[in-house]
Amino acid sequence: MDWSAEAIEQLRALWAEGHSTAEIGRRMGISKNAVVGKAHRLHLPARPSPIQREQAAAASAAPRPIAAVAPVAAPAPRPVMPVAPRPPAPAMRAAPPAVVRPFPRSGARTCCWPIGEPGTPEFRFCTSESFAGKPYCLEHASIAYVKARDRREDAA
Structure with a gap:
């Protein structure tokens, strides 16, 4: 697509109005990917994804109960208990090597199925x-x- 000055201004205006990239593409008669690419090259401000917008809208729509905050006393210090040393861990044995069976080949070609x-x-x-x-x-x-x-x- 050749981006004329008018097309760029239309893109900037639709972007500023908050339309989705797919909607901008439909209105301008171009693909969504063309809109995304040009918006990136023009350094247009990023917008949150539709998924994040829906989650934020759902979270703000639900009323939140206000809880009374009671002062919390600091916990009493706990005495330090001596810890007995642990016995050393048993040595890790290495896994046995994988068994590789040679592919039996005779003088004639064999099926590889x-x-x-x-x-x-x-x-x-x-x-x-x-x-x-x-x-x-x-x-x-x-x-x-x-x-x-x-x-x-x-x-x-």
């Missing part, structure tokens, strides 16, 4: 022989590679 939940002992890969030039076996390739028209038919 994940099976199970990662991070659990049951997690593994399919490792069946992969399908010509694909990282998956025939069964998993049929799941991974779906034609676009097939997906549209399933969606209906």
Whole structure:
């Protein structure tokens, strides 16, 4: 958007009236983001968010009871009790290193389809022989590679 002098003056006037950025955008025929960006570049004064304004309005609308304040006596000083020294904390044992199982690879390419939940002992890969030039076996390739028209038919 090219900001003419008239458009800038209109923005400043609507901003001063307290309209929201979305409302200013609607009135000027531009996007809310264009209004926000230009207001920032013009260093227009910030306004509280609509959420904060609604909370402040709700808080000011509710009547507050006035409580009588009674004088409070200072608490009496407490005697200092000697503290027995604590025994030293047991040494922290380091966590055992994570077990990394090597990915079994044979001379032929194997399927890389994940099976199970990662991070659990049951997690593994399919490792069946992969399908010509694909990282998956025939069964998993049929799941991974779906034609676009097939997906549209399933969606209906």
